[in-house]
Amino acid sequence: MDTKSSYTSAYDVTAMPDKIDSSGSSPRSRLEDENKHQRVVADNRIWLLAREIEGGADSKKYLKRVGLNPTGPHSNPLFYTIYKPTGWTKSTIGAYTKVFDNGHKLILMQYFAKSICENTAYITVEDQPKTKIRKIIEFVGDIL
Secondary structure, X not given: OOOOOOEEOOOOHHHOOOOOOXXXXXXXXXXXXXXXXXXXXXXXXXXXXXXXXXXXXXXXXXXXXXXXXXXXXOOOOOEEEEOOOOOOEEEEEOOEEEEEOOOOOEEEEEEEEEOOOOEEEEEEEOOOOOOHHHHHXXXXXXXX
């Protein structure tokens, strides 16, 4: 695993209050916990991408459609494991991850939040195939 994190927090942890509130923890400790979970997803050498698309449908066929091959479920049931395609990159800021292909084109965005009140992940596929032949291939692949 690279030692440089691909994760950037959306908030400055040091600016958050460290006083325990009615939730039983401090805003700072909650943000530190969220950041820890985000780093696991952002920095894993095997990519973790959401098993659902926005709206709740399974993301597997959409991931395959854009060139990503889910190799199986992760121990966290929110994610599929995916080996990074050559040249593809991703960046994570806060709860949002962007995935780019080898031509630096935005392919999908992922939302993942893990906190005391939320545990959810979904993707929004940005790049949809446009050609007729590609649509035929997808249709045949969907019925097989």
